[in-house]
Amino acid sequence: MIVIVDSLNAHEHSDLLIKMHQLRAQVFSGRLGWDVKVIDGMERDEFDELDPAHVVSVDDEGRVVGCMRLLQTTGPHMLTDVFSCLLDGEPPLRSARVWEATRFCVDTNLPGRGIARNSISYVTSEVMIGAFEYGIAAGISDAVAVIDPVMNRVMKRSGNAPYGYLGSPHAMGKVTALAALMDCSDERIARIREFSGIHHDVFNVSVPEVIRK
């Protein structure tokens, strides 16, 4: 299921936040080899101090298996600063109705395969559905997401292809990173749901029996 954790409810979800920062360390420092700060097995940066919202995917055993961090593009965000190289030195876009998604990752040690529950593809879709539904309720029309080519391929294959890109891909650690554009729309959510077979409310704990199997 998906839990939105922000500075308003962080005190209720301190264990989820720890697990999320551990997953981020494992993915960004470990697998992707990005130059990120890891302290006590947790990856954190200065943007975590700016009251972002985290879209956190939690499995049936209470493990954090995927996450994404959201910030408003009207204020300080990663493309204005750390990721400005991705925009080839151009100023980033700024809009009341566009959010920036960064630190999007999924636990690649998941046992499931294909679109089975607990597969990489399932969790990717679940995080995306959660983020887009949260965005639509907030009046958001589009998102700009910093992603790696693997994530880009997973998204293209799961009914969730970006409609465009900003700037150009740049090397970052072991892989390249790119700034992808996605509409925050009912149509996109419907496509992701269709592909992944996720038809239940992702914010609700109870998952239908058929999907649990």
Next chain:
Amino acid sequence: MNIIDLGTVPSSSENYLTFIEQMCDTLELDFGSYASLNPVTGAVHGYANYPNAWKSHYIKKSLHRIDPALHKAGLSIAPVDWQRFERDQKFKSVFFPAEDFGITSQGLTVPIRGPYGDRGLLSVTRSCSTEEWEKLKRHIMGNLQTAAVHLHDSVMRTNGLIGALGYSALSSREKEVLQWVAAGKLQQEIGDILAISHRTVEIHLRSSRDKLGALTTVQAVGRAIGMGLIHPS
């Protein structure tokens, strides 16, 4: 949205108030209020169309010191429905008396973040059934976000420090798209010319409007020409 463009009128409390009035009319809201905290001076700017009796009570009791709409909502990146606030003593001291002044506690606050660490809050209320309220929220949230940032940026620009820093810079792509709009091209045509999707054209226009403090593309084009960013066609 059919409301005044704050970029075209002198910055003054009356115009901010007119903006809030018109926003409430257009979006079917009862009351609206805006507040911002200057991160450097600590000064609070506030504008609201609440009844004067409530404003006096609010000021007299210094409710701004405990109002959860001011102290909690800014912690979120999304608009915060007041249902989300804990019904603690602070909430009760602000929202219960408000009811006595005819202001419902059915409302929400849009948190705004600016490029220089500046933050603002736009709060709105509407007295109606829960069902209607949920429906209204879905319907107006996008326009409310746009209005919130437009108002905040305008207030910030008139404020000495941030005003001197001016508008956010447009990217080459944003200028290019505006230049083609000025030449009379439609979004789809611009997409074809630049070999990008029409939705990418749209996001550049959205960003240009917000950066230039314009509510419509026509206003943005006018302002960009005025600022010498693009050429008149």
